[in-house]
Amino acid sequence: MTQKKTRLRVIPLGGLGEIGKNMTVLEYGNDMVVIDAGIMFPDDDHPGVDLILPDYSYIVHRRDKLRAIMITHGHEDHTGALPYLLKEVGAGVPVLGTKLTLGLVTGKLEEHRIKKPKLREIREGGHVNIGPFGFDFIPVNHSIPDGVALFIRTPVGNILHTGDFKFDQTPIDGRLTDYGALAAAGKKGVRLLMSDSTNAETAGITNSEATVGAALREIFATAEQRIIVASFASHIHRVQQVCDAAVAVGRKVVVTGRSMINNTKIARQLGYLTISEDNLVDAYEMGDLPPERVVVLSTGSQGEPLSALARMANHDHRTVTIEAGDTVVISATPIPGNEKAVSRVINRLSKAGATIVHKGTAPVHVSGHAAAEELKLMLNLIKPAAFVPIHGESRHLKAHADLAKLTGVPDENVFIMDIGDCLEITEGSVRIAERVESGVVYVDGLSVGDIGQVIIRDRQLLARDGLATIIIAIDQQDGRPIGEPELVMRGISLGGDDSAFMDEARQRVAKTLAKTAREGATDHAVIKNAVRESLSQFMWERTRSRPMIVPVVMEV
């Protein structure tokens, strides 16, 4: 499996044609480095699935070559697969990231009981050599502190991987995306730019995080009762701004929701979040404060049914009850697919009489990703010979590719890749080579990777039309049916009288059995097929639906 020493292989295993599970492999000769190890959260098309991982078999099969895993920032779609991957490749593989990124990763690895992971802190502006690769870490703005882009020196030339980024001219922590370092990289020459495509369809620029602070201060200044702000727990700058706005109007901050409590704790410990102990109040002591002296900082901005905000909306939160006149700020945007869930929570809060402020009614959220003008700026700073848009659905990759062409990257050097595609870079050429094994791995309960498309498809069918089990007892001596077939249905809507329907269905099956018996069929598969067909036909005639039919033959 040793690769020729003259070519670099760049293999995205996730994050293309989707938002989520980012993961890219760099491979040169006997050395391999992985950039990011993210998960994706399943949507309604994946009933019962807890998490989706990239299929990283390609890495596992080459684990001897794996020198390090680089994490660009601490979001789940860049870190969430790390525990699963480390279980396969061994906890001895070094994981590199900035301080906050590793702080957030540590908790995750502990939950999964990964013993003694080799976490290696990197410093922005710093440099690390790993095998044939040299990595420079360039600070970038994003919706979590401490994000970095990677400038990667390889034997066949330089690569720039942006991670997730935006250009914020007034960042909360004063830490700008490093224009100088990017320009210097561009000057050294970059053969390949891989850049964040999330907002490639959005014209102009993404507003500064600081604009949210101004909006929050305005809302806090006039709210008369309790204020509840829901946001992403990892968005420490947003949390900081909520805290600052609260303190400015003399309100105490109550933190609720498990991940919000964990993340604010880690961020305060590591120095990324500043609020005095005095201004933080435990949820259980909130009752002592009048509503106009409180800001509740909560999880649940995505409408998650078990989150703190959803519990408040459903009146089953332990310490917060929404009352008419309360103000709820949704300081986030629904991730595609979560719109309905978020709306459901907003509706319940509205019904309880709360005033809801969200992105649609006030500037209480900005994106963490660069919009079109910023993407062009990145392209112009780097001036890459070749370009691969990453981190986006097909629509975003296409839009980003078009931007790259506008800035002068030659058409033939813009590659819209699929997961599992391999970009091969040699001294003289950049081209798409053969595909590698790749895909998705579903995590469902304790099972990782056992659930496949068949099960997902079964669940979708079950959800749509239900299931009918038909049980036939057969004499093991002569193969003749004994007694009446038994019919059990779940999730099927009958067009009227149930028992008459069931009788008729059983008669239809009995008739089919009599026929197969006359024809001398004793093979169970033949009998099952005949029964399945006749019952399916009956169901269609009577209900215009096609439930899953499961025939069971019991020999007795």
Next chain:
Amino acid sequence: MTQKKTRLRVIPLGGLGEIGKNMTVLEYGNDMVVIDAGIMFPDDDHPGVDLILPDYSYIVHRRDKLRAIMITHGHEDHTGALPYLLKEVGAGVPVLGTKLTLGLVTGKLEEHRIKKPKLREIREGGHVNIGPFGFDFIPVNHSIPDGVALFIRTPVGNILHTGDFKFDQTPIDGRLTDYGALAAAGKKGVRLLMSDSTNAETAGITNSEATVGAALREIFATAEQRIIVASFASHIHRVQQVCDAAVAVGRKVVVTGRSMINNTKIARQLGYLTISEDNLVDAYEMGDLPPERVVVLSTGSQGEPLSALARMANHDHRTVTIEAGDTVVISATPIPGNEKAVSRVINRLSKAGATIVHKGTAPVHVSGHAAAEELKLMLNLIKPAAFVPIHGESRHLKAHADLAKLTGVPDENVFIMDIGDCLEITEGSVRIAERVESGVVYVDGLSVGDIGQVIIRDRQLLARDGLATIIIAIDQQDGRPIGEPELVMRGISLGGDDSAFMDEARQRVAKTLAKTAREGATDHAVIKNAVRESLSQFMWERTRSRPMIVPVVMEV
């Protein structure tokens, strides 16, 4: 069931706390009129359900009193339940609407084989007396032509029902919302205003439909290959603008998708859509034209998987194949819950190399509903004594109620109602009276109303964790289990080796059966419960999921 002759009852049976299935009952003494009869399209929470109807039992049980059904405009969420309702109350009940509204309803009733419906055309500016009610029809702008608001004279005072509306200062057909008639209604005195809340959260005004035409012309002027525009088939003004923009640049229009073909045909016949025969080309003749001479007008703006646009995206449309360089305009906005489906289609089209233009990238869509400033204008024109926000989710109703208070409607006269609430108006008072029977009716295949919450819940459970059927043969003489229990599973993810898992599960059940036998249990219910519990426990231990367990006991 005769109501006292001194009170008017206003009962919304749908459209509150939801977008869809609009229906309101007016009842006075022995007379009843229904306003609108809409459906709602199910979301992912209703697997396998085709349509959702309002539960109109209240009307059916009082069908002798029903004098007429008024339809404010031709959208499905105002007309779709009409065939189902007429089947219950009889086709002899007059249905009143404007010309286009009835034109669209006619086709729907024919599909359902409703014989000889009594369709009565109303003219805007006209007047009809029905029992104790007098109806004036006031033209309003909306995303379908020919919409009306209703000014209703009743023995206890006047009501204004806006239907769905906006104030468009430059409507495509020159037909303005009738400010004069609304102001005159306000002057006569309106005891109750019921007004469209869809965009109550949106500040400012909704842009004119004419702005879309300008955007389309700009896109059409520069597109180099084929142009495909997807929109709502009922949005005749949008269709008109697409046709006009196409003709202006010398392109022919190809209409595709069943509802688009039907609706443009009806609209042309009735004089609502103007395009010469010469500029329309049959889909099968499109091949004769170069791509730069064609605009395809298509259904599928909601990402419907079987629509014309989705077929094009999936490369299985009969006459249109998307090619790199084609331009696809999504001239619509996703209805909440459809975002993912729309995005899926956009992604596929992007992957095929098409340039996608949508609301997020160019002003190619405007809403058909009034935004906050327009809603306040309506409130100020009508100056109602009491106000009920209609047509909206809870968040929209709350926002609209707040707007009403801002314009001076007294707090105590603003009623946020639930479906089935009854607003009782007498000479001297307006109040919420007792609730009436109400709710939802699911249509699934041929079944109307047979599918209930239990089936929906079953389907959700099946989708999440799958189903295990465990079959136990029992000797009918002594009640002892015979042979091995049979286990059939669907949609369940096992944590490893299937056959070992199945063996273990069967052993666990066999043990339970031995135990119940020792305890002398012969009651099938007892045996089933014991088996269900032990298998459920086993599944949880091994997979951390809770599939539905269906035990079947067969006596042989």
